[in-house]
Amino acid sequence: MIIGAQYYRPPNPPRADWDRDLGRMRAAGLDTVKFWACWSWLNPAPGEFDFADLDELMDLAAGHRLGVVINTILENAPYWLEERFPHARYVDHEGRAIQLTAAMNTPGGGWPGLCFDNEEVWTAASAFLEALVSRYRNHPALRFWDVWNEPHLEPASYFPDRIYCYCPASLDRFAARLRDRHSLAELNTAWSRRYSSWAQVAPPRVFEAVPDMIDWREHWFANLAGWLDRRCEIVRGADPGTPVMTHVALSGFTGQLATHTLDEFDLTGPVDLFGTSSFPTWLMGDDPVEHLFNLDAARGAAAGKPFWQAELQGGRGRRDGYRSTGHPSADTVGLWMWNSIASGATGVVFWQWRPELLGPESPGYGLCAPDGSPTDRVRAVTDFASAVRDLGEVVPEPGRTGLLVSRRSALHAFATDRGMDLYRDAVMGAYRLLCDADVPVEILHDTREIPGHIEAIYWPMPSVASPGLVRALEAFVARGGVLVAEAAPGEYAPNGARSPRIPLEGLFGVRHLDADLAQGEIDFAGVALPTCWQRDHLEPAGAQVLASFADGSPAITRHGTAVLAGTYFSLAYGREPDPALRSAVTGLLGATEGTPGLYTRPVTIKGRPAVIVVNWTHEEQTTRVGEVTVAVPPRRGQISFVR
Numbered sequence: 001m002i003i004g005a006q007y008y009r010p011p012n013p014p015r016a017d018w019d020r021d022l023g024r025m026r027a028a029g030l031d032t033v034k035f036w037a038c039w040s041w042l043n044p045a046p047g048e049f050d051f052a053d054l055d056e057l058m059d060l061a062a063g064h065r066l067g068v069v070i071n072t073i074l075e076n077a078p079y080w081l082e083e084r085f086p087h088a089r090y091v092d093h094e095g096r097a098i099q100l101t102a103a104m105n106t107p108g109g110g111w112p113g114l115c116f117d118n119e120e121v122w123t124a125a126s127a128f129l130e131a132l133v134s135r136y137r138n139h140p141a142l143r144f145w146d147v148w149n150e151p152h153l154e155p156a157s158y159f160p161d162r163i164y165c166y167c168p169a170s171l172d173r174f175a176a177r178l179r180d181r182h183s184l185a186e187l188n189t190a191w192s193r194r195y196s197s198w199a200q201v202a203p204p205r206v207f208e209a210v211p212d213m214i215d216w217r218e219h220w221f222a223n224l225a226g227w228l229d230r231r232c233e234i235v236r237g238a239d240p241g242t243p244v245m246t247h248v249a250l251s252g253f254t255g256q257l258a259t260h261t262l263d264e265f266d267l268t269g270p271v272d273l274f275g276t277s278s279f280p281t282w283l284m285g286d287d288p289v290e291h292l293f294n295l296d297a298a299r300g301a302a303a304g305k306p307f308w309q310a311e312l313q314g315g316r317g318r319r320d321g322y323r324s325t326g327h328p329s330a331d332t333v334g335l336w337m338w339n340s341i342a343s344g345a346t347g348v349v350f351w352q353w354r355p356e357l358l359g360p361e362s363p364g365y366g367l368c369a370p371d372g373s374p375t376d377r378v379r380a381v382t383d384f385a386s387a388v389r390d391l392g393e394v395v396p397e398p399g400r401t402g403l404l405v406s407r408r409s410a411l412h413a414f415a416t417d418r419g420m421d422l423y424r425d426a427v428m429g430a431y432r433l434l435c436d437a438d439v440p441v442e443i444l445h446d447t448r449e450i451p452g453h454i455e456a457i458y459w460p461m462p463s464v465a466s467p468g469l470v471r472a473l474e475a476f477v478a479r480g481g482v483l484v485a486e487a488a489p490g491e492y493a494p495n496g497a498r499s500p501r502i503p504l505e506g507l508f509g510v511r512h513l514d515a516d517l518a519q520g521e522i523d524f525a526g527v528a529l530p531t532c533w534q535r536d537h538l539e540p541a542g543a544q545v546l547a548s549f550a551d552g553s554p555a556i557t558r559h560g561t562a563v564l565a566g567t568y569f570s571l572a573y574g575r576e577p578d579p580a581l582r583s584a585v586t587g588l589l590g591a592t593e594g595t596p597g598l599y600t601r602p603v604t605i606k607g608r609p610a611v612i613v614v615n616w617t618h619e620e621q622t623t624r625v626g627e628v629t630v631a632v633p634p635r636r637g638q639i640s641f642v643r
Contacts, residue, residue, distance in 0.1 A: 438594025
């Protein structure tokens, strides 16, 4: 288990403290430190590189027996490059270009970088990366290259109400992609247009242009994945022996998928190690369920590759004045680390060791006080490091229950509703229900195969289903898998057009007649279950009716092992975590229900079966581990071996 912290992001911390601080990190039980290699800082003029800071820091880290992750930051381009190629600036949907500046995550300037659809930017970036990697590839402290810090369309993090990028090179690249995939006649059919020449075709600049907005965002998912491929290729070309990694800011399915073009499932292919950032107090409202979702999504995206909690909040957060947050308590920091290992993370790296001293993050996020003095949060890290140091590899057992997320459904919501809040709430409501029931969850993606170990799938807000996904779900049910889907599965085609007939009617043994806004409750074996947002009008066509709406029409049906709930239980549970609804859905999935706030995750440690138990409640909880009942103190995590 890697335990570490981010330390250097120019111009912080003060050089006079470096040796002392790195020594304190090692004494506290940390074994890894992360340094930012900022392009604009290290390459201030064409062909001129200043590595003096990193040279000293790398040598100090080696002296203190700390392994180093060098984070290559290309999202702060040199000002000389912008001066040479102003056309390479990012441009939003209204034609506004962004000049390089300082920002929260780059107090030393150069943000948000330049658009990599411009080959001139790649030429300069390649020269910088090759010089950087060649300098440190044989350094004894080097452990990993983090080739992209939180990949997404960078300016969207500051301007989430704008869409990117419309620079000339990006427009040309999108046009080329469309020509590769369609004839003009085919594009007219797909987009429902009457273009008479390719010169008339352009990406959308307003919402509600549904098919072209979906294609525009899909293009950017592929484009950013290509940028990641190229970064990995450059770094590996200069240093084939050191592993490369990347880490996302959070799961795109928690709200940033469409605006930031962030889908973590597209960003794991070329790397050796994957990770995610988490700021549970600052950005997640002290919600352990949202923290766990981001970790489980990262594990699902990694698909068997090691993954880290690559950034974890260390101290107070500053955000929009009164929305700033205080320091997390030491026991809360400990629980975050236990969440990470329970979810299968093989490393925890804090953001950061010391608070920032410049910019909007100042003075925040550090495990230490502003002068570098350790706090009780550091002691919590030391205690955790001591508890896991000798465990060896902790391998999570594959979960039997999958939560199916759909990028196309999210994009459809984004294009039609001017945001993906509805879809985000459905995914998080479904995950919260399963998490509160203490059901270990595998996050499944609609573009990937269904793993063979999955026995049951919950499919929230299944509004869009590609033909490939339909076939995969039909095969899953045919082999005996339990599928619980919410209202109107696959009602929209992948281009966003409403289908006259639901393509999965045969699988669920129903006819979908119509849909309306949800009202009233569902009678499920004498238990009232809430409805939310939509209700289906269904007619059985071979399915068994398990529950009815207030008017007596079918609400929940079963056809073999395919269950259809004609409303959105996910949204209902997200609004109000109803115990009866949790029990009903858990039962339909064939899962065993546990205690909300107590998370048990089966693992294997050195070949022995064990369970990691994390108790977020303020009361002692008990759980069954093999043949033994184990007591877990309040707000504690622990490991229990199965006998």
